[in-house]
Amino acid sequence: MKPTIKDIAAKTGFSIATVSRVLAKKQGTYSDKTQERILKVAKDLSYRKNTLAMELVKKKTDVIAVIVNVTPTNFSNGIIDGIQQRATEIGLQVIILYAGNRNTELQHQAIVTALERTVSGILLMAIEPDKADLQLLTESKTSFCFVSINLADERVKSVSSDNYQAAYLATEYLISHGHRTIGLAGIDHYHTGSQRLAGYQAALKDYSIHGQAEWVQPGDYSYQAGYNVFNAYQELGITGVVAASDMTAAGLQKAAQESNVKLPGALSVVSIDGTLICDIATPALTSVTQNFVQIGIESVNCLVGKSATRLVPVTLVERESVATIKV
Amino acid sequence: MKPTIKDIAAKTGFSIATVSRVLAKKQGTYSDKTQERILKVAKDLSYRKNTLAMELVKKKTDVIAVIVNVTPTNFSNGIIDGIQQRATEIGLQVIILYAGNRNTELQHQAIVTALERTVSGILLMAIEPDKADLQLLTESKTSFCFVSINLADERVKSVSSDNYQAAYLATEYLISHGHRTIGLAGIDHYHTGSQRLAGYQAALKDYSIHGQAEWVQPGDYSYQAGYNVFNAYQELGITGVVAASDMTAAGLQKAAQESNVKLPGALSVVSIDGTLICDIATPALTSVTQNFVQIGIESVNCLVGKSATRLVPVTLVERESVATIKV
DNA sequence: ATGAAAGCGCTAACAC
DNA sequence: GTGTTAGCGCTTTCAT
Numbered sequence: 298m299k300p301t302i303k304d305i306a307a308k309t310g311f312s313i314a315t316v317s318r319v320l321a322k323k324q325g326t327y328s329d330k331t332q333e334r335i336l337k338v339a340k341d342l343s344y345r346k347n348t349l350a351m352e353l354v355k356k357k358t359d360v361i362a363v364i365v366n367v368t369p370t371n372f373s374n375g376i377i378d379g380i381q382q383r384a385t386e387i388g389l390q391v392i393i394l395y396a397g398n399r400n401t402e403l404q405h406q407a408i409v410t411a412l413e414r415t416v417s418g419i420l421l422m423a424i425e426p427d428k429a430d431l432q433l434l435t436e437s438k439t440s441f442c443f444v445s446i447n448l449a450d451e452r453v454k455s456v457s458s459d460n461y462q463a464a465y466l467a468t469e470y471l472i473s474h475g476h477r478t479i480g481l482a483g484i485d486h487y488h489t490g491s492q493r494l495a496g497y498q499a500a501l502k503d504y505s506i507h508g509q510a511e512w513v514q515p516g517d518y519s520y521q522a523g524y525n526v527f528n529a530y531q532e533l534g535i536t537g538v539v540a541a542s543d544m545t546a547a548g549l550q551k552a553a554q555e556s557n558v559k560l561p562g563a564l565s566v567v568s569i570d571g572t573l574i575c576d577i578a579t580p581a582l583t584s585v586t587q588n589f590v591q592i593g594i595e596s597v598n599c600l601v602g603k604s605a606t607r608l609v610p611v612t613l614v615e616r617e618s619v620a621t622i623k624v
Numbered sequence: 625m626k627p628t629i630k631d632i633a634a635k636t637g638f639s640i641a642t643v644s645r646v647l648a649k650k651q652g653t654y655s656d657k658t659q660e661r662i663l664k665v666a667k668d669l670s671y672r673k674n675t676l677a678m679e680l681v682k683k684k685t686d687v688i689a690v691i692v693n694v695t696p697t698n699f700s701n702g703i704i705d706g707i708q709q710r711a712t713e714i715g716l717q718v719i720i721l722y723a724g725n726r727n728t729e730l731q732h733q734a735i736v737t738a739l740e741r742t743v744s745g746i747l748l749m750a751i752e753p754d755k756a757d758l759q760l761l762t763e764s765k766t767s768f769c770f771v772s773i774n775l776a777d778e779r780v781k782s783v784s785s786d787n788y789q790a791a792y793l794a795t796e797y798l799i800s801h802g803h804r805t806i807g808l809a810g811i812d813h814y815h816t817g818s819q820r821l822a823g824y825q826a827a828l829k830d831y832s833i834h835g836q837a838e839w840v841q842p843g844d845y846s847y848q849a850g851y852n853v854f855n856a857y858q859e860l861g862i863t864g865v866v867a868a869s870d871m872t873a874a875g876l877q878k879a880a881q882e883s884n885v886k887l888p889g890a891l892s893v894v895s896i897d898g899t900l901i902c903d904i905a906t907p908a909l910t911s912v913t914q915n916f917v918q919i920g921i922e923s924v925n926c927l928v929g930k931s932a933t934r935l936v937p938v939t940l941v942e943r944e945s946v947a948t949i950k951v
Numbered sequence: 952a953t954g955a956a957a958g959c960g961c962t963a964a965c966a967c
Numbered sequence: 968g969t970g971t972t973a974g975c976g977c978t979t980t981c982a983t
Contacts, residue, residue, distance in 0.1 A: 298765070299742075301976055312954045317978060328952060343763045348740040350976035353676045354959045367705075371698065378694075381722055390737060393720035395708050410717060413675040415626075436670045438625070520900060547904045554906055573847055577874040579881055579906045628960055639970045644962060654968060677960035681975045 300342040308338050320346060352415070360390045361600060362411035363444075366423040367398045369519035370542040372570050372589055376422060376444060379593020387601065389417070396424065398517075405430060412437050418600040420444050425487045444596045446488055447608070456596040458587045459608040460489055464496030466613050467539040467567040467585045472504045475622030476537035476565060479506070482526045482549060483516035483541030490515065490541070493569070497539060509533070516545060523548025527556065530564075536622060537565040543574035546582050550618070561620035571614055580617035587611055627669040635665050647673060679742070687717045688927060689738035690771075693750040694725045696846035697869040699897050699916055703749060703771060706920020714928065716744070723751065725844075732757060739764050745927040747771050752814045771923040773815055774935070783923040785914045786935040787816055791823030793940050794866040794894040794912045799831045802949030803864035803892060806833070809853045809876060810843035810868030817842065817868070820896070824866060836860070843872060850875025854883065857891075863949060864892040870901035873909050877945070888947035898941055907944035914938055 302320065306313045311331065319332045320339065338344075352358045363380060365373060377393070384391045394410060397403040408430055411419050419434070419441040426434070426443075431453070434441050443455035464481070471479050481497045484490035494513060501508045511533055516522025523545035530538065530549075540546035546568030553560045560566065560580065568575065571586025591609050599605035629643040636643070638658065646659045647666065665671075679685045690707060692700060704720070711718045721737060724730040735757055738746050746761065746768040753761070753770075758780070761768050770782035791808070798806050808824045811817035821840065828835045838860055843849025850872035857865065857876075867873035873895030880887045887893065887907065895902065898913025918936050926932035 303976075313977080314955075314979080315953055317976095318953085321978075323978095326952070331952075345736070345739050345764065347680075347742060347976050348737075349676050349680045349742060350959090351978075352959095353674075353680055353961090353976085354978050356959065367701070374694070377722065381724075391722070393722070395704065395718070395720070397708075409672075410675075412672050415674065415676060437672065520904065544900075551903065551906070573871075574904065576878065577847065577901065577904060579878070626960095630960080640961080641963085641971075642969055644960095645969085648962075652968095658968075674960050677975090678962075679975095680960085680977090681962045683975065 299347075300344045301347070304342060305335060305338050305344060308342070309334055311335065356415075358415055358417050359388060360392060360414070360416045361418040361420060361597065362414070362416045363391055363393045363420045363422060364396050364404070364407045364411060364424060365393060366396050366404065366425075368423050369398065369517055369521075370544040370570070371572055371574065372445070372542070372587065373422065375572070375589025376593040376596075379590035380420065380597055381593075382590070383594040383597040387597070389597070389601075392416075399425070401427060405433070408433055412439060415439075418442070420596055420600060421446070440600055440602070442596055442599045445592060447492065448488060449492075454599050456592055456599050456605060456607055456609065457489075458592065458611050460492035461496035461499070463569050463585045463587070463611045464493035464539060465500045466496075466611065467569060468497045468500035469504070470567055470583070470613055471537035471539065471565060471619065472500065472506065474537070474565065474619055477506055477622075478533065478535050478537070479508075479512065480526070480530050480533070480535040480538040481513045481541070482530075482538055483514070483518050483522040483545035485517060485541075486515060493541065516541065518542040518545055520544045520548035520551075523550070524552045527552035531556070531558070535564070537619070538567070540566055540568040543568045543570040543572050543582065543584065546584075546618070547574055547578050550578055550582070561618050565619040567613075567619060575614075575616060578618075582618045583616045584614050585611050586614045626674075627671045628674070631669060632662060632665050632671060635669070636661055638662065683742075685742055685744050686715060687719055687741070687743045688745040688747060688924065689741070689743045690718055690720045690747045690749060691723050691731070691734045691738060691751060692720060693723050693731065693752075695750050696725065696844055696848075697871040697897070698899055698901065699772070699869070699914065700749065702899070702916025703920040703923075706917035707747065707924055708920075709917070710921040710924040714924070716924070716928075719743075726752070728754060732760075735760055739766060742766075745769070747923055747927060748773070767927055767929070769923050769926045772919060774819060775815060776819075781926050783919055783926050783932060783934055783936065784816075785919065785938050787819035788823035788826070789935075790896050790912045790914070790938045791820035791866060792827045793823075793938065794896060795824045795827035796831070797894055797910075797940055798864035798866065798892060798946065799827065799833065801864070801892065801946055804833055804949075805860065805862050805864070806835075806839065807853070807857050807860070807862040807865040808840045808868070809857075809865055810841070810845050810849040810872035812844060812868075813842060820868065843868065845869040845872055847871040847875035850877075851879045854879035858883070858885070862891070864946070865894070867893055867895040870895045870897040870899050870909065870911065873911075873945070874901055874905050877905055877909070888945050892946040894940075894946060902941075902943060905945075909945045910943045911941050912938050913941045
């Protein structure tokens with residue numbers, strides 16, 4: 298039903314080889330009038346190239362797959378923008394596959410899907426691979442790169458913010474504003490969470506603060522995680538909190554408001570992310586801001602073998618959610 | 625390099641046909657030991673089926689493409705969840721293609737990409753097609769459906785909220801709370817915006833309120849659009865605003881706070897969307913809430929020819945951003 | 952500048 | 968049950 302080069306060949310009298318050449322723009326292998334004639338007929342037939350067939354014979358695609366873990370927070374758009382932008386520049390198409398949230402099954406499935414389509418590269422966003430995933434990827438010989446996850450393994454490509462630094466900076470900022478009982482809320486138990494925990498602990502140590510285990514309240518980076526943690530922090534006498542994400546900070550902030558606890562007067566918060574949520578919140582949230590677009594750009598650089606920054610720097614952006622405590 | 629069924633055939637002594645059969649699980653066409661042997665070798669070789677080749681010969685794919693226009697607001701996740709959910713149920717894979725924001729070129733390109741991959745269906749999310757797009761889609765004979773856009777043309781499939789009703793409900797709610805000068809902020813000049821405008825105007829008319837042209841402030845559904853509109857509304861003496869999106873409402877709210885205009889005391893707002901942003905905002909935003917997940921589900925139903933609701937109902941969710949005006 | 956022919960990796964009759 | 972064979976729509980030598 299759909300027209301093929303065969304149809305065009307029949308209609309123009311040329312062979313399929315010639316038709317293929319002009320359609321593939323193999324310059325100099327055909328005359329102008331030939332081109333004109335073939336293009337005209339192609340248009341008349343509303344011909345569309347069958348990319349599948351082309352990729353099959355060429356044994357390569359110009360497609361990169363982005364597999365994304367749908368975290369209950371909102372940072373991904375910036376990264377995807379960056380990926381899209383850079384990919385377009387170097388002539389790559391990008392398709393996005395969702396893998397649910399920490400859904401081992403879906404995640405594995407998405408990787409298999411990408412592999413079976415013989416994409417030219419795979420970007421894994423916020424994905425924590427299990428050994429099966431990693432093995433699958435490795436033996437596929439397809440280039441891949443983790444994004445916004447730092448597996449702390451030199452041999453596997455990844456691009457992310459420096460989580461250690463991010464948490465360190467946030468913690469240090471609170472300390473420099475006089476806080477001495479500082480919580481860390483909403484982090485997970487995987488790589489990102491562990492790295493942020495390490496940065497947080499290092500900052501406490503460097504400033505001779507003896508942290509308590511309960512100061513660290515794990516979660517899933519969600520709004521709810523922040524909301525839930527409020528009471529515990531009140532009981533612990535926490536005055537400053539490093540939130541694992543903007544969403545977590547917003548949840549904590551909402552809980553504080555509902556309990557009439559002044560923010561930042563009685564509770565200060567620094568969030569990690571720096572998305573628009575920080576401005577929407579009232580008072581606006583001071584944040585350690587990630588450069589998401591840059592992470593996206595670097596990740597495709599990394600994927601295609603160009604030198605790329607593994608750790609994209611973060612910056613602290615002061616807004617209105619931190620108060621100074623008199624000492 | 626990558627192993628093919630040929631390699632497996634050679635290694636097992638069977639023909640490629642037999643290998644193909646067991647790999648495609650054509651039950652009853654092979655014996656158990658044959659299956660066992662072939663599967664084992666396949667595993668040893670870490671064989672992956674080449675989906676491209678399969679799709680080429682079968683002339684069909686189990687993939688639907690979702691082309692999304694990246695609106696500067698945040699409603700899309702719920703819809704994608706719904707799409708993914710329903711697609712998985714009926715054995716379809718989904719790939720997502722980004723088309724920028726109102727970028728004619730990228731948009732057209734994305735459609736062509738989807739078409740050239742011979743997907744089994746195309747979902748166009750928040751996409752305003754130009755005639756070229758529509759023609760492309762129509763003559764491709766590929767099934768397609770617009771999502772979150774209602775083209776108001778019976779002949780083209782679409783699933784969205786009832787924009788007219790949404791705006792009517794929001795406006796009526798403000799009127800019932802005593803408001804008589806009511807703004808509409810952030811809508812675009814395309815289908816969605818026009819339909820909401822009509823609903824807004826109808827509500828005013830039904831309650832004998834004589835609206836003014838300046839009460840309607842167009843925009844792009846963004847936070848900034850809401851922020852920018854505040855001063856104009858103050859000068860106009862607007863007391864209640866229907867915001868085109870949660871983001872727009874949040875922007876307006878922020879501007880009000882910065883000018884020390886009490887919300888909802890001096891300015892009431894109803895937003896259209898009802899995402900988590902409504903809860904994050906302080907005070908929480910009363911909204912006309914869209915059922916995004918349902919929209920996603922219905923859109924794949926629509927795509928595959930199952931009966932589907934074209935207009936998914938909205939509901940008004942009261943929160944804290946509307947005050948009653950004494951009359 | 953153009954055509955003939957050989958595949959790319961797979962499935963699907965059609966034999967046996 | 969399994970093998971043989973003919974493609975799917977395209978690109979790419981190798982001729983001419």
